[in-house]
Amino acid sequence: MTITPDVREHLYGIQAGSYDGNDNWRPAQLVAFRIIKKTPRRIYYDANTGTERSPRIRYVSREAIESDGEVTRRNGQWWEPDVELYAKPPQTWPPQPDLDLAGLKAEMAAAHPDRGGSAAAFVAARAAYEKARENRR
Template sequence: MSAAPVQVEFLYGIKPGRFDANDDWQPESVVAFRITKKTPKRIYYDAELYGRGPRIRFVDRHRLETDGEITRRGQWWEPDLRLHTEPPQTFPPQWDLELPRLKAEMAAAHPDRGGTDAEFIAARARYKNARTKETSA
């Protein structure tokens, strides 16, 4: 007799976008958290972060199942700050991809790095224009 496979369930969070050590933009991504236990009031999940070992956390089951998502108390950078029952779709804004590239071009065109004044002024104008579009959106 073979036992029926156990269905593993997950909660989903979003790891926020960030700049890495090389100033390269890492876009936001969806993270799955394994559900370890369900009780009538709570859902427990494994929120292991960055290889620090298991960290069991819980959320209110009724609110999560009613709304499809829940926000818990925590820090803004924690991927499990807002949890979803289904994988959320992430749509990075256009400036997430554009601004880091324009900033790098501006730095490369700086006169101290071998560029000319005209190149730097033009690159800075493109960068400022993109930032202005981002803040008005």
């Protein structure tokens, strides 16, 4: 007799960071939602994050999440962790801190050859600054 493991599929969402009752910051966290059923048009999942006793069944378009890898629920609220769902955990998790453009600009200026830096260091600092500027847009 062969026993196969119970393979569970999940959709992934991000619970926004928030303050608790004691003014302590709880950072954003990744939440996995168990897929309950797949039909040709929809994927049903349990949106219960552990705060409710019974499951909270919701669904998303199967075509949208399988083609794009993510989907935004039309009737979702911004604070719900399943307002944006991902087929796989996001590649940029945990979220990267915003780069300080002023700091990168100062590093670029300090690496300039006219200020005692080298050409290679300046080119690298400028590339980092330009990449941060593009990512901010």
